[in-house]
Amino acid sequence: MWELYCYGLGDAALPFRVIRGLGFSVRFGRLNVERSRSNTMDTMKFLRIVVLLACVAGLSVRADFESNLLKELHGVGFKLRPMVVRSKIFELEAEVLKQHAVEKLKEMNVRVLTDSESKVLPGEPFLELAVNIAQAQGPSHIYSVSLELRERAELERPKESVVIMAVSTWNRESLGIANRQEAVMQAIDRLLRVFAEELHGANGG
Numbered sequence: 001m002w003e004l005y006c007y008g009l010g011d012a013a014l015p016f017r018v019i020r021g022l023g024f025s026v027r028f029g030r031l032n033v034e035r036s037r038s039n040t041m042d043t044m045k046f047l048r049i050v051v052l053l054a055c056v057a058g059l060s061v062r063a064d065f066e067s068n069l070l071k072e073l074h075g076v077g078f079k080l081r082p083m084v085v086r087s088k089i090f091e092l093e094a095e096v097l098k099q100h101a102v103e104k105l106k107e108m109n110v111r112v113l114t115d116s117e118s119k120v121l122p123g124e125p126f127l128e129l130a131v132n133i134a135q136a137q138g139p140s141h142i143y144s145v146s147l148e149l150r151e152r153a154e155l156e157r158p159k160e161s162v163v164i165m166a167v168s169t170w171n172r173e174s175l176g177i178a179n180r181q182e183a184v185m186q187a188i189d190r191l192l193r194v195f196a197e198e199l200h201g202a203n204g205g
Contacts, residue, residue, distance in 0.1 A: 077126030
């Protein structure tokens with residue numbers, strides 16, 4: 001098993017763009033390697049390069065989220081974005097994953113709000129988890145896990161109009177290659193832990 005984790009990637013589609021840019025193609029949920037040149041590197045070496053380049057590119061465009069954005073944040077709602085799992089091996093159930101994430105947040109003393117509680121807080125803050133998995137070769141899978149804090153904000157527009165929408169005020173992403181489902185769950189737990197630590201750090205906890 002080979003895994004690499006990096007934080008701060010701002011685009012969940014980045015891994016697939018990088019894959020295509022290096023001569024790979026994703027078809028039917030599997031990663032196909034096109035070797036049009038005489039290249040003796042095996043598939044896993046290619047995959048390692050893909051992940052490394054994706055991490056470097058993501059870190060170079062990462063937005064600097066100030067810690068004061070987490071100040072006075074007394075709780076968050078939680079949502080799971082529809083998962084993209086193109087695998088015959090990994091089986092992730094949305095409801096089980098959501099419950100797991102909520103329990104982990106509570107264990108780390110992060111108050112998880114109900115929908116009604118979230119709506120009465122300024123900005124209606126909620127964490128959004130996104131999971132994307134694609135089978136590469138054999139048991140190996142490429143995955144991307146992102147965690148975003150989203151809040152409602154007013155955007156000023158000409159002619160005194162105002163647009164209200166949910167914007168990302170905190171974001172971290174983990175990208176890697178793994179051949180077991182537990183590795184993806186561990187990546188999710190790490191992102192949740194990063195959020196909890198930064199939240200408590202911003203509030204003197």
